[in-house]
Amino acid sequence: MEVLDYLIDSYGRFKRLLVKPCGGVKGEVSISGAKNSALPLLAASLLVEDLTLENFPFLLDTLYALKILKLLGKEVELFPDRKRVRIHGGITSTRVPLELASLFRGSILFLGGLLGAVGRATVSPPGGCPIGSRPIDQHLKFVEHLGGEIGFEGGYISVNLRARAKRGDFTFDLITVTGTENALLTLAGIEGEHTLRNVALEPEVLDLVNFLREVGINVETYGRTMKIEVPPKGKLKRRLTYRVIPDRIEAGTFLVLGGLLGEPLRVKNLNTDHLRVVIEKLTQSGVRVNVLSPSEVEVFRAEALRGIDIETAPYPGFPTDMQAQFMAMLSVARGDSIIVERIFENRFKHAYELRKMGANIAVEGNTALVRGVEGLKGARLKATDLRASASLVIAGLIAKGETVIENIGHLLRGYEGMDKKLRGLGCEVELV
Ligand code: EPU
Numbered sequence: 181m182e183v184l185d186y187l188i189d190s191y192g193r194f195k196r197l198l199v200k201p202c203g204g205v206k207g208e209v210s211i212s213g214a215k216n217s218a219l220p221l222l223a224a225s226l227l228v229e230d231l232t233l234e235n236f237p238f239l240l241d242t243l244y245a246l247k248i249l250k251l252l253g254k255e256v257e258l259f260p261d262r263k264r265v266r267i268h269g270g271i272t273s274t275r276v277p278l279e280l281a282s283l284f285r286g287s288i289l290f291l292g293g294l295l296g297a298v299g300r301a302t303v304s305p306p307g308g309c310p311i312g313s314r315p316i317d318q319h320l321k322f323v324e325h326l327g328g329e330i331g332f333e334g335g336y337i338s339v340n341l342r343a344r345a346k347r348g349d350f351t352f353d354l355i356t357v358t359g360t361e362n363a364l365l366t367l368a369g370i371e372g373e374h375t376l377r378n379v380a381l382e383p384e385v386l387d388l389v390n391f392l393r394e395v396g397i398n399v400e401t402y403g404r405t406m407k408i409e410v411p412p413k414g415k416l417k418r419r420l421t422y423r424v425i426p427d428r429i430e431a432g433t434f435l436v437l438g439g440l441l442g443e444p445l446r447v448k449n450l451n452t453d454h455l456r457v458v459i460e461k462l463t464q465s466g467v468r469v470n471v472l473s474p475s476e477v478e479v480f481r482a483e484a485l486r487g488i489d490i491e492t493a494p495y496p497g498f499p500t501d502m503q504a505q506f507m508a509m510l511s512v513a514r515g516d517s518i519i520v521e522r523i524f525e526n527r528f529k530h531a532y533e534l535r536k537m538g539a540n541i542a543v544e545g546n547t548a549l550v551r552g553v554e555g556l557k558g559a560r561l562k563a564t565d566l567r568a569s570a571s572l573v574i575a576g577l578i579a580k581g582e583t584v585i586e587n588i589g590h591l592l593r594g595y596e597g598m599d600k601k602l603r604g605l606g607c608e609v610e611l612v
Contacts, residue, residue: 183258184250188243191592197599199576199583200608201558204481205438207605208446211431212237212596213263213424217387219245219286220361221424222267223293224391225254227368230268230419237427238263240593241284248280248290275302278335282306284593288316288358291339292365295323299342299369304335318352318359323366325350341366348374348408355380355404355494361388367408368397374408382495383454387425394420426475428454429501430595433570435459436505438479439467440512440578445605448476457498461506464488465513487515487552492522504530504571510550511539512578517550530568533561537575537583558583566594573598577607 181189213235222245225231236242238260246256246265253272258265274294281287281304294301305316320330323339327346331338348367352359360380365388367374379385381404389399389406396416398409431450438445439462452459452474459469459477466482487510492500500523510517511534521527531541531548537556542549558581563569569591576583585591588611591598602609 184243184246184256187238187258187260188240188247191240191243192589194588194592194611195586196612197573197585197588197591198610198612199558199573199585201580201582202441202577202607204443205441205445205605205607206443208448209434209601209605210448211426211434211450214384214387214427214429215239215241215594216286216357216382216429217384217424218242220289220358220365220384220388221391221422222246222249223289223361223365224296224368224388225249225267226252226271226290226293226297227365228395228416228418228420230266232264232266232421234264234421234423235426236263236265236424237596239596240589241286244280244283245286248276248287251277251280252290252294271298274298274300275336276304278304285358288319289361289365291319291323291337292362295328295339295341295366296369300338300340302336302338304337316359318354318356319362321353322348322350322359322363326366326370347372348376350375351377352379354378357382357385360385364388364392364399364406364408368392368395368410371410371412374410376406376408378404379406380494383425383428383451391422394422425454426450428458429499429567431455432458432499432502433505433574433595435462435467435469435477435479436502436509437574437577439465439469439482439485440509440574442479442481444470444478444480446472446476446478450475450477452477457496458502461488461490461498465510485509485513485552487513487517487550489518489520491520494523500524500527501567503527504567505574507531507541507548507550508534508571508575511541511553511575512555513550513552515552517552519548519550521546521548527565529564530571533564533568533572534575536561537579539575555580557581560584561586563587563590566590570595570598573602573609577602577609
């Protein structure tokens with residue numbers, strides 16, 4: 181069996197996570213490369229002949245993406261010990277198989293990658309976390325605007341840009357992360373000057389922008405406007421090595437854990453710049469966070485956590501991907517907290533699981549009222565999406581009694597070696 185299939189199989193065989201109560205976490209944890217940066221960069225590997233990605237996170241979503249690249253004709257070499265992958269060679273197919281695309285949301289990025297590389301793509305609506313309807317109308321509106329022909333057949337969407345591609349000057353109706361990334365990837369293949377307005381500015385989007393700059397494409401941002409200047413293909417770099425930024429959501433997850441159990445906990449290899457609002461909210465709720473350097477912080481268990489209000493928003497606002505972990509923490513804070521989810525319409529499923537542990541959370545529409553309780557108790561839970569599963573792990577560690585989290589595949593899709601990292605800090609968790 182090939183290494184890639186072996187890794188996918190070895191993660192895929194785990195069904196649940198057993199979590200024992202943890203008295204405190206001590207020592208240090210090193211943050212992996214960002215999943216949501218690695219995915220657009222993997223799609224961008226289609227634009228060049230030979231790309232090596234460093235600080236690459238080996239987790240299910242990125243492994244699925246590598247599998248797609250292989251099916252598109254690319255050679256893929258894995259170096260897990262060195263946190264590195266190399267993707268090289270040409271493209272022999274422009275069809276992203278439905279079975280793989282349906283496994284993760286990031287698969288939609290191959291639309292932009294293929295359009296940028298060869299002007300044609302056949303993809304299917306992506307899968308991923310069930311946190312709302314998650315349409316891709318903006319992605320398609322953009323390619324239509326470029327003059328792309330779009331066809332629908334047998335669960336697939338086919339786009340052909342070649343004949344009519346033109347200068348891109350496009351305004352998004354709403355701020356979309358992968359929508360902005362797909363537009364950038366597509367435009368990378370169209371010589372000339374383009375403008376994108378109302379773009380997402382998440383650090384992962386800007387990581388792709390930096391990558392494109394390395395390749396030789398000039399991208400300038402002015403507020404939520406991006407000007408993109410694409411030189412003739414012959415002038416672009418074809419071989420390069422690029423380093424993935426640290427995963428701010430993994431880092432934020434460990435910061436929350438540290439706020440509950442840190443004795444203290446040292447979190448290394450993060451980028452504090454990307455975590456400003458998360459650190460601010462932790463501090464507001466009574467957690468002490470010592471920023472030791474731009475890439476290292478120390479976080480202490482709070483003497484008494486206070487309830488706070490949170491409203492998710494596009495970056496630089498509070499990340500929707502940190503909402504569930506904060507909810508777990510605030511469920512044992514003193515007083516009330518109000519959490520408003522503004523990005524996704526159905527991202528409170530973890531609230532019902534936390535309630536099984538004794539949390540007092542009322543949900544109405546996109547608002548949750550969390551009334552702090554003394555403590556949580558272990559329970560049998562179900563992970564409903566990626567970040568929800570992280571919140572349940574945190575809740576399980578602070579609860580009295582053992583917790584079993586079913587459906588743990590969600591966690592493995594987005595966190596690299598979470599179980600090992602937790603054991604390294606003294607927690608008793610086991611994947612089975
Ligand atoms: N939206 C539309 N139409 C579109 C695109 C988006 O209506 O064509 C809506 C969405 O339904 C949502 C909002 O716009 O209500 C924002 O969605 P966005 O497109 O920004 O989300 P995404 O690109 O699908 C990425 C991350 C998510 C993260 C969000 C928001 C990747 C692969 N995924 O999703 O990450 O929550 O941005 O920051 O980058 C995760 O890692 O757990 C995760 C869910």
